[in-house]
Amino acid sequence: MTALTEIPVETTVDPVLAVRDVRIRGQVDGREIVKGVSFTLAPGKVVGIVGESGSGKTMTCRAVLGILPPRFEVADGAIHVAGQDVSALSQAELTELRGSTISAVFQDPASYLNPSIPVGKQVAEVVKVKKGFGRRAARQRALELLAAVRLRDPELVYGQYAHELSGGMLQRVLIAAAIAADPRVLIADEATTALDVTVQAEILDLLADLRDDSGLALVVVSHDLAVVAQLCDEVLVMRDGEVVEQGPTSRVLYQPEHEYTRLLISEHEQYGLDRFLAREGS
Amino acid sequence: MSVLEVTGLDVHYGLRRHRRQALAGASLTVEPGEIVGLIGETGSGKSTFARAVLGLVRPSAGRIVVDGEDVSGHRDRQWRALRRRGVLQYVFQDPLRSLDPDLTIADSLLEPLLLKGIPRVEAVERARGYLPRVRLDEELLPRLPGELSGGQRQRVAVARALITEPKLVILDEPVSALDAANRVQVLEILKDLRDTGIALVFISHDLGSVAGIADRVAVLYQGSVVEVGPARDVIAAPEHPYTKLLVGSAPTLRMAAAGRAEREALRALLNA
Known part of the structure; x- marks a missing residue:
């Protein structure tokens, strides 16, 4: 798909980010820590990745940003940012890409x-x-x-x-x-996790504004399905490096197919606010 | 009789111009066999509240009564005696902090019993008996905390807190560092304990995490308890503007409970 780089991105509705069957492997033990992640992101859209620590969600983001830690590599699959194949870029080109086309915020701002x-x-x-x-x-x-x-x-x-x-x-x-x-894509990796709930709501509002005002595309990564549900059009649920469920947010929330997604939802319904609010609302 | 009665608690930190008030007239009563969720965000004074009840900071005003004993004026020696009796126990967010990394799980569990003066043979017997209650296997006993998963460690910390048969356990963010499966398991264990008559104060920054297990919820804001009531009432029909903002901001599976305009209006009201 190198031809894509020739097309001025403004004139197309091509995805600003395309991740296709990405696998990430540790070079030391050869173990696969991300086992095939695929999604595409159009301008002004939001994709969410939910998973616990060790699920591979952060490593997926780091691969997209071209900042995998030493001795980890994208073993298979392809990542295109604004039409450019990330694997074909030099370090200098990657540095140029980061910030100006794709950018990120993480958990601990300080x-x-x-x-x-x-x-x-x-x-x-x-x-x-x-x-x-x-x-x-x-x-x-x-x-x-x-x-x-x-x-x-x-x-x-x-x-x-x-x-x-x-x-x-x-x-x-x-x-x-x-x-x-x-940038055209912003990755927010647990960006609200360390914040108070009332502040988290304000930051999520801000991200929604940026999306609406400038067509920024977002990748929202969280361990909390409910945080992802606030903003995202599509959700990927990851566990142990695998995407166990993927689909439009409402489908994943209301008709979850995988038992792990059901566990995440039932936790909210049995032990979270939803227990009281859902009955109020329905 | 209430297990815990806190009335008009003031706590200050710092001296002279650095003096800052962390608690301003906080009051809370806890009955046997109930779980009270104490909710507060950064700077609300929730950890100070826990520390004051555990005797780790000295209040500047107010009264704390633990199991009928007025501890407000207690000196260090009296606090140590109270702790040795094991009436009052605690569990913190990070179990590596409440467990000695150099002690085996067995020794960690036995320590509070031996301190209480219980003979070793009997203590070992009792420690074994507690493991099933926190869903832990006996084969973990000879291991060190570092060899256990986070969820297992937190269950050991819970077992260690319970083994002296306390009447009151203060839990400060006990499930915040755990993954979903372990979180649910620890919450279920806490529910079982409540049913045995122990009182639990479950402190958290996140209303959502205590909504499902607390019988009553107390909301701490700027050093005072601004609202307290049955969990259902506080969440479904909050009265104080801060509680409304808190409930309205919490992410739920059905989007945020309150709209943005509503939240901004509440924030303006609180800042006024």
């Missing part, structure tokens, strides 16, 4: 920021490097980005250090940095 540099300056740095802006323009753009992620006082936050901000504010800053170069 660990991705330098504690001794004001957070706004770090966002501006991304703008400088990825967009080639000058110092003043980069600062202006960074302020716009901080406003775009609904930080109440962008000027103030710009000059603050990571330790002065709450977890929710830090995650907004990281999202601002992630969208600085107008």
Whole structure:
């Protein structure tokens, strides 16, 4: 499918991300830790990956971003980002792709920021490097980005250090940095897991806004099926490296086929809020 | 008689201009044989509440009565005596922290019994008897905590807390670090315990995780319990704006319980 790279992406409705039967293997023991993941993502759409630690969901994301840890490789399958075959790219091209076409935010925002540099300056740095802006323009753009992620006082936050901000504010800053170069795909890997529920709801709102306003496509990864249910058009349920169930969110939620998906759902129905709210609603 | 009566609890941290109030008049009563879910987000004071009840921080005001004994003015020696009796026990989120990594599972389970002065032979007998209640196999006894899975470790921590036959167990985020299957299993064990008459205080940041097992839910906000009631009432018909925001924000399989405009209005109301 190399011909795809020739077509200007704006004029097509081709997927911005296509993952086809991806298998990831550890080179040391030859063990397959991801055993065939496939999905496609169109602009403005959201795909969710649900699974517990060790299920392979994060490794799948890292393969898509071209940042697999040492001694792990994509053993089979193909990943196309905006039509480009990731495996055919050099390290330099991959670095160029990250940030400008595909970007990501992770669970612990503080660990991705330098504690001794004001957070706004770090966002501006991304703008400088990825967009080639000058110092003043980069600062202006960074302020716009901080406003775009609904930080109440962008000027103030710009000059603050990571330790002065709450977890929710830090995650907004990281999202601002992630969208600085107008990527077409954003991966949110457990991006709300460490946040309070009320803050999580706000970050999920923000992701929905970005999708609606700029056609950003999202990959939302979570251990919690309910988080994924908030946003996603399609859901993949992973366990031990395998996709045990995949389909439109409503189908997976209301007619789950795999016993593991049923366990995840029954946990919510028996032990979660759904136990009370579902009866109210129905 | 209530197992736990906390009235008007104030806790401050820091000195002079760094002085910060973590609890402001928090009150909660727990009866034998019930599970009370204590819900609070970051900075609500939920861990401070647990620490105060366990005697790990000294309150600046208020009263704590554990099993009829007023512990508010207790000194360290009195706390140690109370802990040795084993009336009050705790389970934390990370079982590696509540279990000594150098002790075998058997020794971890025996320790509280030996501290209580129970002869070793009898203690071993009792430890064996507890394993089925937490669904653990006897062959785990000679192993170290590091050799067990997270779910098994947390069940050992629960067994260790129960073995002194406490009247009250404080559980701080006991299932937050577990996967779905282990979470369900630990929750079922806790339900069984409740039915034997033990009182449990289940502390969590996540309303959803206690909704299914708590008999009553108490909502902690800015250091005070702002709402308390039967779990069904608090979740299906919350009264305090913060509880409404909390319930409305929780992801459920049927999308968020409240719309975005509703949540933003509640947030504005709370900040006003």
